[in-house]
Amino acid sequence: MKLECRNICKLYGEGTTASRALDTISFETGEGEFLSVIGPSGCGKSTLLKIIAGLLPPTEGTVTYTGDNPGTPLNSMVFQEHGVFPWMNVIDNVAFGLEMRHVPRKERYAQSMEFLKKVGLASYATRNPHELSVGMRQRIAIARAFVNNPAILLMDEPFGSLDAQTRLILQDELLNIWSEHRKTVIFVTHDIDEAILLGDRVMVMSGSPGKIQEIIDIDFQRPRDLRIESTREFIDIRIRIWNILRAEVGRSIGGDNHGAGN
Ligand SMILES: Nc1ncnc2c1ncn2[C@@H]1O[C@H](COP(=O)(O)OP(=O)(O)O)[C@@H](O)[C@H]1O
Numbered sequence: 001m002k003l004e005c006r007n008i009c010k011l012y013g014e015g016t017t018a019s020r021a022l023d024t025i026s027f028e029t030g031e032g033e034f035l036s037v038i039g040p041s042g043c044g045k046s047t048l049l050k051i052i053a054g055l056l057p058p059t060e061g062t063v064t065y066t067g068d069n070p071g072t073p074l075n076s077m078v079f080q081e082h083g084v085f086p087w088m089n090v091i092d093n094v095a096f097g098l099e100m101r102h103v104p105r106k107e108r109y110a111q112s113m114e115f116l117k118k119v120g121l122a123s124y125a126t127r128n129p130h131e132l133s134v135g136m137r138q139r140i141a142i143a144r145a146f147v148n149n150p151a152i153l154l155m156d157e158p159f160g161s162l163d164a165q166t167r168l169i170l171q172d173e174l175l176n177i178w179s180e181h182r183k184t185v186i187f188v189t190h191d192i193d194e195a196i197l198l199g200d201r202v203m204v205m206s207g208s209p210g211k212i213q214e215i216i217d218i219d220f221q222r223p224r225d226l227r228i229e230s231t232r233e234f235i236d237i238r239i240r241i242w243n244i245l246r247a248e249v250g251r252s253i254g255g256d257n258h259g260a261g262n
């Protein structure tokens with residue numbers, strides 16, 4: 001399944017008080033591509049994902065899905081937090097989307113168990129989410145997104161609230177599951193290294209209003225692991241992305257030592 005965004009604009013509010021969150025965003029994804037999206041806070045990343053998910057109408061422009069995956073939902077969303085229902089146990093959380101599609105109980109538990117194994121939570125199937133760490137809850141959200149077998153997976157800073165070590169483990173697990181199932185993924189992050197480590201391409205955005213600055217090809221072979229982070233190519237890409245972002249970030253935090261030209 002491929003996705004094409006053509007000239008997406010988004011205004012919040014109306015008339016003279018309207019503010020432009022996104023300005024003529026155009027890009028497409030390849031089949032099974034992992035696209036990382038990075039940009040300063042407030043540049044419209046979440047707005048863009050919601051428009052792609054069909055949760056929010058664009059003011060202008062179109063989102064087109066092409067390809068055929070009959071019977072599967074078009075997309076699944078994974079958020080930074082609050083993705084897990086506290087009143088359901090772990091396996092029912094994972095199986096939620098399947099239940100909504102009336103997949104019989106035995107079948108949905110079998111499928112959910114398969115993904116719980118992949119994220120290392122099989123023995124927690126009947127636990128309640130509040131007994132688990134934040135990292136484990138994000139694993140539930142990831143298992144649920146994949147078990148839904150969506151055409152496209154939309155992830156909005158899913159590891160943003162995790163500590164650095166847990167984050168590394170979940171990045172690894174995500175890459176493993178992704179390389180097995182090859183979903184098209186749009187992965188929003190504010191972590192430059194994460195964007196490069198995971199993505200086939202990194203889309204770098206700037207804010208006020210949100211625009212695409214550059215889309216950078218990331219050519220490291222897969223499977224990838226942390227070792228690529230110490231290569232010259234990785235460091236060059238990191239600097240290239242930082243040079244785009246630093247002017248933006250500087251502008252938003254103010255002061256004499258930041259901002260364009262410094
Ligand atoms: N529901 C809303 N109503 C009005 N403005 C909004 C709304 N949601 C987001 N915005 C504004 O749109 C801009 C982009 O927000 P958002 O998409 O959340 O950015 P990001 O996810 O990159 O941090 C911000 O200036 C934000 O304040």
Ligand SMILES: [Mg+2]
Pocket residue numbers: 045046047156
């Ligand atoms: Mg956001």
